[in-house]
Amino acid sequence: MYKILNAEKLASNIISMDIEAPRIAKHCLPGQFLIVKVDEVGERIPLTICDYDSDKGIVTIVFQPIGASTRRMADFHAGDFFEDVVGPLGQPSEFTKMDIDELKKKKIVYVAGGVGTAPVYPQLKWLYEHGITADAIVGAKTKDLIILEDKLKEVSNLYLTTDDGSYVRKGMGTDVLRDLVENQGKHYDVCVAIGPMIMMKFVCVLTKELEIPTIVSMNPIMVDGTGMCGACRLLIDGEVKFACVDGPEFDGHKVDFDLAMKRQQMYKTDEGRALLEEEEGDTHHGGCGLCGGDK
Structure with a gap:
Protein backbone atom coordinates (compact mmCIF):
# COMPACT_ATOMS: atom_id res chain seq x y z
CA MET A 1 0.00 0.00 0.00
CA TYR A 2 1.22 3.48 -0.88
CA LYS A 3 0.04 6.43 1.19
CA ILE A 4 -1.13 9.67 -0.40
CA LEU A 5 0.48 12.52 1.55
CA ASN A 6 -1.12 15.39 -0.30
CA ALA A 7 -3.79 15.84 -2.96
CA GLU A 8 -4.74 19.12 -4.58
CA LYS A 9 -6.38 20.55 -7.66
CA LEU A 10 -3.98 22.44 -9.89
CA ALA A 11 -6.81 23.39 -12.25
CA SER A 12 -10.47 22.53 -12.71
CA ASN A 13 -9.70 19.09 -14.12
CA ILE A 14 -6.04 18.55 -13.22
CA ILE A 15 -4.99 16.95 -9.92
CA SER A 16 -1.63 16.60 -8.21
CA MET A 17 -0.80 13.94 -5.63
CA ASP A 18 2.28 13.35 -3.48
CA ILE A 19 2.83 9.66 -2.76
CA GLU A 20 5.01 8.12 -0.08
CA ALA A 21 7.33 5.82 -2.07
CA PRO A 22 10.93 5.92 -0.74
CA ARG A 23 12.40 3.26 -3.02
CA ILE A 24 10.96 4.82 -6.16
CA ALA A 25 11.95 8.34 -5.14
CA LYS A 26 15.51 7.19 -4.56
CA HIS A 27 15.94 5.77 -8.05
CA CYS A 28 13.80 7.83 -10.43
CA LEU A 29 15.05 10.37 -12.95
CA PRO A 30 13.31 12.94 -15.15
CA GLY A 31 11.49 11.41 -18.09
CA GLN A 32 10.48 8.21 -16.31
CA PHE A 33 6.99 7.14 -15.26
CA LEU A 34 5.07 5.12 -12.67
CA ILE A 35 2.22 2.65 -12.86
CA VAL A 36 -0.49 3.33 -10.30
CA LYS A 37 -3.17 0.84 -9.32
CA VAL A 38 -6.08 2.13 -7.25
CA ASP A 39 -7.14 -1.24 -5.78
CA VAL A 59 7.04 11.15 -5.72
CA THR A 60 4.48 13.46 -7.32
CA ILE A 61 2.01 12.59 -10.06
CA VAL A 62 -0.32 14.87 -12.02
CA PHE A 63 -3.33 13.55 -13.91
CA GLN A 64 -6.71 14.34 -15.45
CA PRO A 65 -9.75 12.26 -14.37
CA ILE A 66 -10.76 10.75 -17.72
CA GLY A 67 -11.32 7.00 -17.35
CA ALA A 68 -13.05 5.07 -14.57
CA SER A 69 -9.90 4.54 -12.51
CA THR A 70 -8.60 8.11 -12.76
CA ARG A 71 -12.05 9.39 -11.79
CA ARG A 72 -11.85 7.21 -8.71
CA MET A 73 -8.35 8.49 -8.03
CA ALA A 74 -9.72 12.03 -8.10
CA ASP A 75 -11.84 11.20 -5.05
CA PHE A 76 -8.82 10.16 -2.98
CA HIS A 77 -7.47 12.49 -0.31
CA ALA A 78 -4.39 12.77 1.89
CA GLY A 79 -4.30 9.71 4.14
CA ASP A 80 -5.82 7.36 1.55
CA PHE A 81 -3.78 4.57 -0.04
CA PHE A 82 -3.13 3.21 -3.51
CA GLU A 83 -3.05 -0.57 -3.78
CA ASP A 84 0.21 -0.48 -5.71
CA VAL A 85 2.71 1.89 -7.33
CA VAL A 86 5.41 0.46 -9.61
CA GLY A 87 8.44 2.31 -10.92
CA PRO A 88 10.46 3.99 -12.00
CA LEU A 89 9.82 2.68 -15.52
CA GLY A 90 10.92 3.80 -18.96
CA GLN A 91 14.17 5.38 -20.03
CA PRO A 92 15.22 8.64 -18.32
CA SER A 93 15.72 11.79 -20.35
CA GLU A 94 18.84 11.59 -22.45
CA PHE A 95 20.08 14.81 -20.82
CA THR A 96 20.64 12.93 -17.57
CA LYS A 97 23.18 10.70 -19.34
CA MET A 98 25.21 13.49 -20.94
CA ASP A 99 28.43 15.09 -19.78
CA ILE A 100 27.40 18.15 -17.78
CA ASP A 101 30.09 20.40 -19.21
CA GLU A 102 28.95 19.55 -22.75
CA LEU A 103 25.30 19.97 -21.76
CA LYS A 104 25.99 23.46 -20.41
CA LYS A 105 27.05 24.53 -23.90
CA LYS A 106 23.61 23.76 -25.34
CA LYS A 107 20.70 26.17 -25.66
CA ILE A 108 17.58 24.20 -24.81
CA VAL A 109 13.90 25.08 -25.23
CA TYR A 110 10.91 23.14 -23.95
CA VAL A 111 7.42 23.34 -25.43
CA ALA A 112 4.68 21.98 -23.16
CA GLY A 113 0.97 21.73 -23.72
CA GLY A 114 -1.71 21.15 -21.08
CA VAL A 115 -0.90 18.32 -18.69
CA GLY A 116 2.36 17.88 -20.64
CA THR A 117 3.62 20.66 -18.40
CA ALA A 118 3.89 18.14 -15.54
CA PRO A 119 6.64 15.92 -17.03
CA VAL A 120 8.48 19.02 -18.28
CA TYR A 121 8.94 20.36 -14.77
CA PRO A 122 11.29 17.63 -13.39
CA GLN A 123 13.49 17.96 -16.48
CA LEU A 124 13.78 21.73 -16.10
CA LYS A 125 14.42 21.30 -12.37
CA TRP A 126 17.16 18.72 -12.98
CA LEU A 127 18.84 21.00 -15.53
CA TYR A 128 18.61 23.99 -13.17
CA GLU A 129 20.16 22.01 -10.32
CA HIS A 130 23.07 21.25 -12.66
CA GLY A 131 23.62 24.89 -13.56
CA ILE A 132 21.50 25.06 -16.74
CA THR A 133 18.53 27.38 -17.18
CA ALA A 134 16.48 26.40 -20.22
CA ASP A 135 13.69 28.32 -21.90
CA ALA A 136 10.20 26.89 -21.43
CA ILE A 137 7.11 27.64 -23.49
CA VAL A 138 3.91 26.54 -21.79
CA GLY A 139 0.57 26.70 -23.55
CA ALA A 140 -2.99 25.97 -22.48
CA LYS A 141 -6.48 26.58 -23.82
CA THR A 142 -7.27 29.19 -21.14
CA LYS A 143 -5.66 30.86 -18.13
CA ASP A 144 -7.47 28.46 -15.77
CA LEU A 145 -5.62 25.50 -17.27
CA ILE A 146 -2.11 26.87 -16.75
CA ILE A 147 -0.40 24.72 -14.10
CA LEU A 148 2.86 24.84 -12.11
CA GLU A 149 3.56 28.44 -13.16
CA ASP A 150 5.40 29.45 -10.00
CA LYS A 151 7.50 26.30 -9.91
CA LEU A 152 8.45 26.67 -13.56
CA LYS A 153 9.50 30.29 -13.05
CA GLU A 154 11.96 29.16 -10.39
CA VAL A 155 13.83 26.81 -12.73
CA SER A 156 13.45 28.23 -16.25
CA ASN A 157 12.93 31.26 -18.45
CA LEU A 158 9.18 30.89 -18.76
CA TYR A 159 6.98 31.99 -21.67
CA LEU A 160 3.23 31.52 -21.28
CA THR A 161 0.53 31.53 -23.94
CA THR A 162 -3.16 30.69 -24.14
CA ASP A 163 -5.30 29.70 -27.10
CA ASP A 164 -7.98 32.26 -26.21
CA GLY A 165 -5.62 35.04 -25.12
CA SER A 166 -6.94 35.03 -21.55
CA TYR A 167 -3.41 35.11 -20.08
CA VAL A 168 -0.14 36.78 -21.17
CA ARG A 169 -0.60 36.33 -24.90
CA LYS A 170 -2.85 34.68 -27.47
CA GLY A 171 -1.53 31.84 -29.59
CA MET A 172 -0.06 28.38 -29.61
CA GLY A 173 3.30 27.24 -28.29
CA THR A 174 4.53 27.03 -31.86
CA ASP A 175 3.72 30.73 -32.34
CA VAL A 176 5.91 31.61 -29.36
CA LEU A 177 8.76 29.41 -30.55
CA ARG A 178 8.69 30.94 -34.02
CA ASP A 179 8.65 34.43 -32.52
CA LEU A 180 11.62 33.67 -30.24
CA VAL A 181 13.70 32.35 -33.13
CA GLU A 182 12.68 34.60 -36.00
CA ASN A 183 11.95 37.89 -34.22
CA GLN A 184 13.95 37.77 -31.01
CA GLY A 185 17.09 36.16 -32.40
CA LYS A 186 17.07 33.11 -30.15
CA HIS A 187 19.14 30.09 -31.16
CA TYR A 188 18.41 26.62 -29.86
CA ASP A 189 20.48 23.45 -30.12
CA VAL A 190 17.60 21.22 -29.07
CA CYS A 191 13.85 21.40 -28.42
CA VAL A 192 11.88 19.10 -26.15
CA ALA A 193 8.12 18.91 -26.80
CA ILE A 194 5.71 17.20 -24.41
CA GLY A 195 1.94 17.35 -24.63
CA PRO A 196 -0.95 16.12 -26.78
CA MET A 197 0.05 14.14 -29.86
CA ILE A 198 -1.21 16.77 -32.30
CA MET A 199 0.72 19.49 -30.49
CA MET A 200 3.96 17.52 -30.61
CA LYS A 201 3.43 16.81 -34.30
CA PHE A 202 3.14 20.50 -35.18
CA VAL A 203 6.07 21.45 -32.96
CA CYS A 204 8.14 18.94 -34.95
CA VAL A 205 6.88 20.37 -38.25
CA LEU A 206 8.09 23.80 -37.12
CA THR A 207 11.41 22.68 -35.63
CA LYS A 208 12.20 20.73 -38.77
CA GLU A 209 11.70 23.97 -40.72
CA LEU A 210 13.84 25.85 -38.21
CA GLU A 211 16.43 23.04 -38.20
CA ILE A 212 16.22 22.44 -34.44
CA PRO A 213 16.74 18.81 -33.32
CA THR A 214 13.66 17.81 -31.31
CA ILE A 215 12.83 15.25 -28.65
CA VAL A 216 9.24 14.23 -27.94
CA SER A 217 7.71 12.15 -25.15
CA MET A 218 5.22 9.54 -26.36
CA ASN A 219 3.75 8.84 -22.93
CA PRO A 220 0.21 9.89 -24.08
CA ILE A 221 -0.21 6.60 -25.97
CA MET A 222 0.89 4.24 -23.20
CA VAL A 223 -1.71 1.84 -21.75
CA ASP A 224 -0.08 -1.12 -20.00
CA GLY A 225 3.29 0.51 -19.41
CA THR A 226 5.36 -2.69 -19.49
CA GLY A 227 5.56 -3.55 -23.19
CA MET A 228 2.91 -6.25 -22.95
CA CYS A 229 -0.18 -4.77 -24.60
CA GLY A 230 1.32 -3.24 -27.73
CA ALA A 231 -0.82 -0.10 -27.49
CA CYS A 232 2.20 2.21 -27.68
CA ARG A 233 3.71 0.61 -30.78
CA LEU A 234 5.42 3.25 -32.91
CA LEU A 235 7.34 3.57 -36.12
CA ILE A 236 10.54 5.51 -35.51
CA ASP A 237 12.31 6.11 -38.81
CA GLY A 238 10.55 2.99 -40.10
CA GLU A 239 11.59 0.81 -37.14
CA VAL A 240 9.07 -0.61 -34.66
CA LYS A 241 9.50 0.71 -31.11
CA PHE A 242 7.36 0.74 -27.97
CA ALA A 243 7.01 3.96 -26.00
CA CYS A 244 6.91 2.32 -22.58
CA VAL A 245 10.10 0.23 -22.83
CA ASP A 246 12.12 1.92 -25.58
CA GLY A 247 11.08 5.45 -24.59
CA PRO A 248 9.06 7.35 -23.76
CA GLU A 249 11.38 9.90 -25.43
CA PHE A 250 12.27 9.71 -29.12
CA ASP A 251 13.66 11.84 -31.93
CA GLY A 252 10.55 13.78 -32.90
CA HIS A 253 11.61 14.17 -36.51
CA LYS A 254 11.66 10.37 -36.89
CA VAL A 255 8.26 9.66 -35.32
CA ASP A 256 5.38 8.75 -37.65
CA PHE A 257 2.80 10.87 -35.84
CA ASP A 258 -0.01 10.31 -38.32
CA LEU A 259 0.27 6.54 -37.95
CA ALA A 260 0.57 6.80 -34.16
CA MET A 261 -2.57 8.95 -33.87
CA LYS A 262 -4.54 6.73 -36.25
CA ARG A 263 -3.43 3.64 -34.35
CA GLN A 264 -4.30 5.25 -31.02
CA GLN A 265 -7.91 5.68 -32.16
CA MET A 266 -8.16 2.18 -33.63
CA TYR A 267 -6.83 0.58 -30.46
CA LYS A 268 -9.90 1.81 -28.55
CA THR A 269 -12.30 -0.62 -30.29
CA ASP A 270 -12.46 -4.42 -30.58
CA GLU A 271 -12.64 -4.23 -34.38
CA GLY A 272 -9.73 -1.80 -34.51
CA ARG A 273 -7.53 -4.04 -32.35
CA ALA A 274 -8.39 -7.06 -34.50
CA LEU A 275 -7.44 -5.14 -37.66
CA LEU A 276 -4.18 -3.98 -36.11
CA GLU A 277 -3.34 -7.56 -35.15
CA GLU A 278 -3.94 -8.69 -38.73
CA GLU A 279 -1.94 -5.86 -40.28
CA GLU A 280 1.00 -5.91 -37.85
CA GLY A 281 1.51 -9.63 -37.42
CA ASP A 282 4.33 -10.56 -35.03
CA THR A 283 5.16 -6.92 -34.38
CA HIS A 284 1.67 -6.32 -32.98
CA HIS A 285 3.12 -7.41 -29.62
CA GLY A 286 -0.25 -7.96 -27.96
CA GLY A 287 -0.15 -9.27 -24.43
CA CYS A 288 -3.03 -7.35 -22.91
CA GLY A 289 -5.55 -10.17 -23.30
CA LEU A 290 -7.90 -7.79 -25.09
CA CYS A 291 -6.75 -7.67 -28.68
CA GLY A 292 -5.86 -11.32 -29.21
CA GLY A 293 -2.26 -10.50 -30.04
CA ASP A 294 -1.06 -12.76 -27.25
CA LYS A 295 -2.77 -15.90 -28.61
Whole structure:
Protein backbone atom coordinates (compact mmCIF):
# COMPACT_ATOMS: atom_id res chain seq x y z
CA MET A 1 0.00 0.00 0.00
CA TYR A 2 1.22 3.48 -0.88
CA LYS A 3 0.04 6.43 1.19
CA ILE A 4 -1.13 9.67 -0.40
CA LEU A 5 0.48 12.52 1.55
CA ASN A 6 -1.12 15.39 -0.30
CA ALA A 7 -3.79 15.84 -2.96
CA GLU A 8 -4.74 19.12 -4.58
CA LYS A 9 -6.38 20.55 -7.66
CA LEU A 10 -3.98 22.44 -9.89
CA ALA A 11 -6.81 23.39 -12.25
CA SER A 12 -10.47 22.53 -12.71
CA ASN A 13 -9.70 19.09 -14.12
CA ILE A 14 -6.04 18.55 -13.22
CA ILE A 15 -4.99 16.95 -9.92
CA SER A 16 -1.63 16.60 -8.21
CA MET A 17 -0.80 13.94 -5.63
CA ASP A 18 2.28 13.35 -3.48
CA ILE A 19 2.83 9.66 -2.76
CA GLU A 20 5.01 8.12 -0.08
CA ALA A 21 7.33 5.82 -2.07
CA PRO A 22 10.93 5.92 -0.74
CA ARG A 23 12.40 3.26 -3.02
CA ILE A 24 10.96 4.82 -6.16
CA ALA A 25 11.95 8.34 -5.14
CA LYS A 26 15.51 7.19 -4.56
CA HIS A 27 15.94 5.77 -8.05
CA CYS A 28 13.80 7.83 -10.43
CA LEU A 29 15.05 10.37 -12.95
CA PRO A 30 13.31 12.94 -15.15
CA GLY A 31 11.49 11.41 -18.09
CA GLN A 32 10.48 8.21 -16.31
CA PHE A 33 6.99 7.14 -15.26
CA LEU A 34 5.07 5.12 -12.67
CA ILE A 35 2.22 2.65 -12.86
CA VAL A 36 -0.49 3.33 -10.30
CA LYS A 37 -3.17 0.84 -9.32
CA VAL A 38 -6.08 2.13 -7.25
CA ASP A 39 -7.14 -1.24 -5.78
CA GLU A 40 -7.15 -4.96 -6.53
CA VAL A 41 -9.59 -4.62 -9.44
CA GLY A 42 -8.40 -1.25 -10.74
CA GLU A 43 -6.63 -0.88 -14.07
CA ARG A 44 -2.92 -0.15 -14.33
CA ILE A 45 -2.42 3.54 -15.08
CA PRO A 46 0.95 4.80 -16.40
CA LEU A 47 1.64 8.35 -15.20
CA THR A 48 4.77 10.40 -15.80
CA ILE A 49 6.62 11.52 -12.68
CA CYS A 50 6.07 15.23 -12.13
CA ASP A 51 8.49 15.60 -9.21
CA TYR A 52 10.40 13.56 -6.66
CA ASP A 53 12.27 14.07 -3.40
CA SER A 54 14.73 11.27 -2.72
CA ASP A 55 15.46 12.53 0.82
CA LYS A 56 11.81 12.61 1.89
CA GLY A 57 10.84 9.54 -0.14
CA ILE A 58 8.09 11.31 -2.08
CA VAL A 59 7.04 11.15 -5.72
CA THR A 60 4.48 13.46 -7.32
CA ILE A 61 2.01 12.59 -10.06
CA VAL A 62 -0.32 14.87 -12.02
CA PHE A 63 -3.33 13.55 -13.91
CA GLN A 64 -6.71 14.34 -15.45
CA PRO A 65 -9.75 12.26 -14.37
CA ILE A 66 -10.76 10.75 -17.72
CA GLY A 67 -11.32 7.00 -17.35
CA ALA A 68 -13.05 5.07 -14.57
CA SER A 69 -9.90 4.54 -12.51
CA THR A 70 -8.60 8.11 -12.76
CA ARG A 71 -12.05 9.39 -11.79
CA ARG A 72 -11.85 7.21 -8.71
CA MET A 73 -8.35 8.49 -8.03
CA ALA A 74 -9.72 12.03 -8.10
CA ASP A 75 -11.84 11.20 -5.05
CA PHE A 76 -8.82 10.16 -2.98
CA HIS A 77 -7.47 12.49 -0.31
CA ALA A 78 -4.39 12.77 1.89
CA GLY A 79 -4.30 9.71 4.14
CA ASP A 80 -5.82 7.36 1.55
CA PHE A 81 -3.78 4.57 -0.04
CA PHE A 82 -3.13 3.21 -3.51
CA GLU A 83 -3.05 -0.57 -3.78
CA ASP A 84 0.21 -0.48 -5.71
CA VAL A 85 2.71 1.89 -7.33
CA VAL A 86 5.41 0.46 -9.61
CA GLY A 87 8.44 2.31 -10.92
CA PRO A 88 10.46 3.99 -12.00
CA LEU A 89 9.82 2.68 -15.52
CA GLY A 90 10.92 3.80 -18.96
CA GLN A 91 14.17 5.38 -20.03
CA PRO A 92 15.22 8.64 -18.32
CA SER A 93 15.72 11.79 -20.35
CA GLU A 94 18.84 11.59 -22.45
CA PHE A 95 20.08 14.81 -20.82
CA THR A 96 20.64 12.93 -17.57
CA LYS A 97 23.18 10.70 -19.34
CA MET A 98 25.21 13.49 -20.94
CA ASP A 99 28.43 15.09 -19.78
CA ILE A 100 27.40 18.15 -17.78
CA ASP A 101 30.09 20.40 -19.21
CA GLU A 102 28.95 19.55 -22.75
CA LEU A 103 25.30 19.97 -21.76
CA LYS A 104 25.99 23.46 -20.41
CA LYS A 105 27.05 24.53 -23.90
CA LYS A 106 23.61 23.76 -25.34
CA LYS A 107 20.70 26.17 -25.66
CA ILE A 108 17.58 24.20 -24.81
CA VAL A 109 13.90 25.08 -25.23
CA TYR A 110 10.91 23.14 -23.95
CA VAL A 111 7.42 23.34 -25.43
CA ALA A 112 4.68 21.98 -23.16
CA GLY A 113 0.97 21.73 -23.72
CA GLY A 114 -1.71 21.15 -21.08
CA VAL A 115 -0.90 18.32 -18.69
CA GLY A 116 2.36 17.88 -20.64
CA THR A 117 3.62 20.66 -18.40
CA ALA A 118 3.89 18.14 -15.54
CA PRO A 119 6.64 15.92 -17.03
CA VAL A 120 8.48 19.02 -18.28
CA TYR A 121 8.94 20.36 -14.77
CA PRO A 122 11.29 17.63 -13.39
CA GLN A 123 13.49 17.96 -16.48
CA LEU A 124 13.78 21.73 -16.10
CA LYS A 125 14.42 21.30 -12.37
CA TRP A 126 17.16 18.72 -12.98
CA LEU A 127 18.84 21.00 -15.53
CA TYR A 128 18.61 23.99 -13.17
CA GLU A 129 20.16 22.01 -10.32
CA HIS A 130 23.07 21.25 -12.66
CA GLY A 131 23.62 24.89 -13.56
CA ILE A 132 21.50 25.06 -16.74
CA THR A 133 18.53 27.38 -17.18
CA ALA A 134 16.48 26.40 -20.22
CA ASP A 135 13.69 28.32 -21.90
CA ALA A 136 10.20 26.89 -21.43
CA ILE A 137 7.11 27.64 -23.49
CA VAL A 138 3.91 26.54 -21.79
CA GLY A 139 0.57 26.70 -23.55
CA ALA A 140 -2.99 25.97 -22.48
CA LYS A 141 -6.48 26.58 -23.82
CA THR A 142 -7.27 29.19 -21.14
CA LYS A 143 -5.66 30.86 -18.13
CA ASP A 144 -7.47 28.46 -15.77
CA LEU A 145 -5.62 25.50 -17.27
CA ILE A 146 -2.11 26.87 -16.75
CA ILE A 147 -0.40 24.72 -14.10
CA LEU A 148 2.86 24.84 -12.11
CA GLU A 149 3.56 28.44 -13.16
CA ASP A 150 5.40 29.45 -10.00
CA LYS A 151 7.50 26.30 -9.91
CA LEU A 152 8.45 26.67 -13.56
CA LYS A 153 9.50 30.29 -13.05
CA GLU A 154 11.96 29.16 -10.39
CA VAL A 155 13.83 26.81 -12.73
CA SER A 156 13.45 28.23 -16.25
CA ASN A 157 12.93 31.26 -18.45
CA LEU A 158 9.18 30.89 -18.76
CA TYR A 159 6.98 31.99 -21.67
CA LEU A 160 3.23 31.52 -21.28
CA THR A 161 0.53 31.53 -23.94
CA THR A 162 -3.16 30.69 -24.14
CA ASP A 163 -5.30 29.70 -27.10
CA ASP A 164 -7.98 32.26 -26.21
CA GLY A 165 -5.62 35.04 -25.12
CA SER A 166 -6.94 35.03 -21.55
CA TYR A 167 -3.41 35.11 -20.08
CA VAL A 168 -0.14 36.78 -21.17
CA ARG A 169 -0.60 36.33 -24.90
CA LYS A 170 -2.85 34.68 -27.47
CA GLY A 171 -1.53 31.84 -29.59
CA MET A 172 -0.06 28.38 -29.61
CA GLY A 173 3.30 27.24 -28.29
CA THR A 174 4.53 27.03 -31.86
CA ASP A 175 3.72 30.73 -32.34
CA VAL A 176 5.91 31.61 -29.36
CA LEU A 177 8.76 29.41 -30.55
CA ARG A 178 8.69 30.94 -34.02
CA ASP A 179 8.65 34.43 -32.52
CA LEU A 180 11.62 33.67 -30.24
CA VAL A 181 13.70 32.35 -33.13
CA GLU A 182 12.68 34.60 -36.00
CA ASN A 183 11.95 37.89 -34.22
CA GLN A 184 13.95 37.77 -31.01
CA GLY A 185 17.09 36.16 -32.40
CA LYS A 186 17.07 33.11 -30.15
CA HIS A 187 19.14 30.09 -31.16
CA TYR A 188 18.41 26.62 -29.86
CA ASP A 189 20.48 23.45 -30.12
CA VAL A 190 17.60 21.22 -29.07
CA CYS A 191 13.85 21.40 -28.42
CA VAL A 192 11.88 19.10 -26.15
CA ALA A 193 8.12 18.91 -26.80
CA ILE A 194 5.71 17.20 -24.41
CA GLY A 195 1.94 17.35 -24.63
CA PRO A 196 -0.95 16.12 -26.78
CA MET A 197 0.05 14.14 -29.86
CA ILE A 198 -1.21 16.77 -32.30
CA MET A 199 0.72 19.49 -30.49
CA MET A 200 3.96 17.52 -30.61
CA LYS A 201 3.43 16.81 -34.30
CA PHE A 202 3.14 20.50 -35.18
CA VAL A 203 6.07 21.45 -32.96
CA CYS A 204 8.14 18.94 -34.95
CA VAL A 205 6.88 20.37 -38.25
CA LEU A 206 8.09 23.80 -37.12
CA THR A 207 11.41 22.68 -35.63
CA LYS A 208 12.20 20.73 -38.77
CA GLU A 209 11.70 23.97 -40.72
CA LEU A 210 13.84 25.85 -38.21
CA GLU A 211 16.43 23.04 -38.20
CA ILE A 212 16.22 22.44 -34.44
CA PRO A 213 16.74 18.81 -33.32
CA THR A 214 13.66 17.81 -31.31
CA ILE A 215 12.83 15.25 -28.65
CA VAL A 216 9.24 14.23 -27.94
CA SER A 217 7.71 12.15 -25.15
CA MET A 218 5.22 9.54 -26.36
CA ASN A 219 3.75 8.84 -22.93
CA PRO A 220 0.21 9.89 -24.08
CA ILE A 221 -0.21 6.60 -25.97
CA MET A 222 0.89 4.24 -23.20
CA VAL A 223 -1.71 1.84 -21.75
CA ASP A 224 -0.08 -1.12 -20.00
CA GLY A 225 3.29 0.51 -19.41
CA THR A 226 5.36 -2.69 -19.49
CA GLY A 227 5.56 -3.55 -23.19
CA MET A 228 2.91 -6.25 -22.95
CA CYS A 229 -0.18 -4.77 -24.60
CA GLY A 230 1.32 -3.24 -27.73
CA ALA A 231 -0.82 -0.10 -27.49
CA CYS A 232 2.20 2.21 -27.68
CA ARG A 233 3.71 0.61 -30.78
CA LEU A 234 5.42 3.25 -32.91
CA LEU A 235 7.34 3.57 -36.12
CA ILE A 236 10.54 5.51 -35.51
CA ASP A 237 12.31 6.11 -38.81
CA GLY A 238 10.55 2.99 -40.10
CA GLU A 239 11.59 0.81 -37.14
CA VAL A 240 9.07 -0.61 -34.66
CA LYS A 241 9.50 0.71 -31.11
CA PHE A 242 7.36 0.74 -27.97
CA ALA A 243 7.01 3.96 -26.00
CA CYS A 244 6.91 2.32 -22.58
CA VAL A 245 10.10 0.23 -22.83
CA ASP A 246 12.12 1.92 -25.58
CA GLY A 247 11.08 5.45 -24.59
CA PRO A 248 9.06 7.35 -23.76
CA GLU A 249 11.38 9.90 -25.43
CA PHE A 250 12.27 9.71 -29.12
CA ASP A 251 13.66 11.84 -31.93
CA GLY A 252 10.55 13.78 -32.90
CA HIS A 253 11.61 14.17 -36.51
CA LYS A 254 11.66 10.37 -36.89
CA VAL A 255 8.26 9.66 -35.32
CA ASP A 256 5.38 8.75 -37.65
CA PHE A 257 2.80 10.87 -35.84
CA ASP A 258 -0.01 10.31 -38.32
CA LEU A 259 0.27 6.54 -37.95
CA ALA A 260 0.57 6.80 -34.16
CA MET A 261 -2.57 8.95 -33.87
CA LYS A 262 -4.54 6.73 -36.25
CA ARG A 263 -3.43 3.64 -34.35
CA GLN A 264 -4.30 5.25 -31.02
CA GLN A 265 -7.91 5.68 -32.16
CA MET A 266 -8.16 2.18 -33.63
CA TYR A 267 -6.83 0.58 -30.46
CA LYS A 268 -9.90 1.81 -28.55
CA THR A 269 -12.30 -0.62 -30.29
CA ASP A 270 -12.46 -4.42 -30.58
CA GLU A 271 -12.64 -4.23 -34.38
CA GLY A 272 -9.73 -1.80 -34.51
CA ARG A 273 -7.53 -4.04 -32.35
CA ALA A 274 -8.39 -7.06 -34.50
CA LEU A 275 -7.44 -5.14 -37.66
CA LEU A 276 -4.18 -3.98 -36.11
CA GLU A 277 -3.34 -7.56 -35.15
CA GLU A 278 -3.94 -8.69 -38.73
CA GLU A 279 -1.94 -5.86 -40.28
CA GLU A 280 1.00 -5.91 -37.85
CA GLY A 281 1.51 -9.63 -37.42
CA ASP A 282 4.33 -10.56 -35.03
CA THR A 283 5.16 -6.92 -34.38
CA HIS A 284 1.67 -6.32 -32.98
CA HIS A 285 3.12 -7.41 -29.62
CA GLY A 286 -0.25 -7.96 -27.96
CA GLY A 287 -0.15 -9.27 -24.43
CA CYS A 288 -3.03 -7.35 -22.91
CA GLY A 289 -5.55 -10.17 -23.30
CA LEU A 290 -7.90 -7.79 -25.09
CA CYS A 291 -6.75 -7.67 -28.68
CA GLY A 292 -5.86 -11.32 -29.21
CA GLY A 293 -2.26 -10.50 -30.04
CA ASP A 294 -1.06 -12.76 -27.25
CA LYS A 295 -2.77 -15.90 -28.61
